Amino acid sequence: MAASSKANKVIRQQPKLTVVSRLQRDADAQIACQDNLKFMRKLDDESMHLIVTSPPYNLGKEYEEKRSLDIYVEEQMACIAEAVRLLHPRGSICWQVGNHVHKGEIFPLDILLYPIFKKSGLQLRNRIVWTFGHGLHCQNRFSGRHETILWFTKSDDYTFNLDPVRVPSKYPEKKHFKGPKKGTISSNPLGKNPADVWDIPNVKSNHVEKSDHPCQFPVGLVERLVLALTNKGDSVLDPYIGVGSSAIAALKHERNAFGCDLDKDYIATAWERIHALRAGTLRTRPMNKPVYDPGNKSGE
Numbered sequence: 292m293a294a295s296s297k298a299n300k301v302i303r304q305q306p307k308l309t310v311v312s313r314l315q316r317d318a319d320a321q322i323a324c325q326d327n328l329k330f331m332r333k334l335d336d337e338s339m340h341l342i343v344t345s346p347p348y349n350l351g352k353e354y355e356e357k358r359s360l361d362i363y364v365e366e367q368m369a370c371i372a373e374a375v376r377l378l379h380p381r382g383s384i385c386w387q388v389g390n391h392v393h394k395g396e397i398f399p400l401d402i403l404l405y406p407i408f409k410k411s412g413l414q415l416r417n418r419i420v421w422t423f424g425h426g427l428h429c430q431n432r433f434s435g436r437h438e439t440i441l442w443f444t445k446s447d448d449y450t451f452n453l454d455p456v457r458v459p460s461k462y463p464e465k466k467h468f469k470g471p472k473k474g475t476i477s478s479n480p481l482g483k484n485p486a487d488v489w490d491i492p493n494v495k496s497n498h499v500e501k502s503d504h505p506c507q508f509p510v511g512l513v514e515r516l517v518l519a520l521t522n523k524g525d526s527v528l529d530p531y532i533g534v535g536s537s538a539i540a541a542l543k544h545e546r547n548a549f550g551c552d553l554d555k556d557y558i559a560t561a562w563e564r565i566h567a568l569r570a571g572t573l574r575t576r577p578m579n580k581p582v583y584d585p586g587n588k589s590g591e
């Protein structure tokens with residue numbers, strides 16, 4: 292996930308903890324403070340319809356210990372092997388990553404991890420570029436403003452629902468100019484395919500979803516994957532769940548949520564957010580809300 296600086300003081304803007312929100316229970320969610328291999332090994336083969344996650348990038352952030360890149364990739368391999376075992380035949384894995392950085396050199400993690408998925412027999416359907424406006428200002432290279440999501444399926448027969456994730460067409464009034472449909476609207480009234488470059492603000496200190504996690508998913512990004520790649524009642528797993536953004540996206544759309552994290556404070560925040568969602572008080576940025584552009588007065 293795109294990271295904010297460790298030095299940034301985090302301001303929690305979500306509702307305050309109440310007695311009810313301390314409960315770590317929900318009929319449709321299994322969220323635990325546990326190592327992911329231990330958590331995943333208890334789950335049944337082919338039981339997950341979507342496995343969506345953002346692992347640590349081996350950058351030495353507050354939730355990870357920096358080790359050699361080889362060891363990091365080996366650890367990822369173990370987690371990916373479990374994810375492949377758990378993946379439903381019609382299901383999808385979405386691995387969201389950025390760069391590992393060492394002494395100013397960048398190592399794109401999707402390039403390093405792609406062969407592991409490919410050797411496991413998965414097929415890449417999209418390499419989605421997630422672009423965002425904020426991050427570190429680099430002095431010796433161009434500032435990084437994108438990360439990627441590798442979307443794999445286990446078979447050719449996979450769930451893909453385009454209609455729930457269509458975005459407004461650029462020219463909704465455009466008409467066919469020749470042929471039998473001449474004069475009728477040519478674009479889909481439900482909107483267009485969102486394509487594979489997603490401009491979604493990353494969660495920085497003034498974002499409505501900002502919690503105590505330095506690199507959380509924007510819920511709208513996961514919602515798009517949940518709606519497109521699963522159906523109601525399906526199961527969604529995030530093995531590095533942090534403060535539960537994937538669970539929020541899944542539960543919001545009547546899917547079952549599974550996930551784990553090593554950090555008990557992140558898990559406590561995940562439960563607070565789930566209870567706030569159920570109570571109708573959780574604030575999330577709407578999935579397709581356009582990015583604010585101060586230079587565009589017309590709003591187009």
Ligand SMILES: C[S@@+](CC[C@H](N)C(=O)[O-])C[C@H]1O[C@@H](n2cnc3c(N)ncnc32)[C@H](O)[C@@H]1O
Pocket residue numbers: 292325326327328344345346347354355504506507508509530531532533534535536537551552553554557
């Ligand atoms: C990039 S963050 C994911 C944030 C998450 N997407 C969210 O929206 O909050 C990676 C998370 O992986 C967790 N983590 C690292 N190693 C883990 C392990 N072996 N098992 C479970 N969680 C782990 C860290 O504590 C951290 O919260």
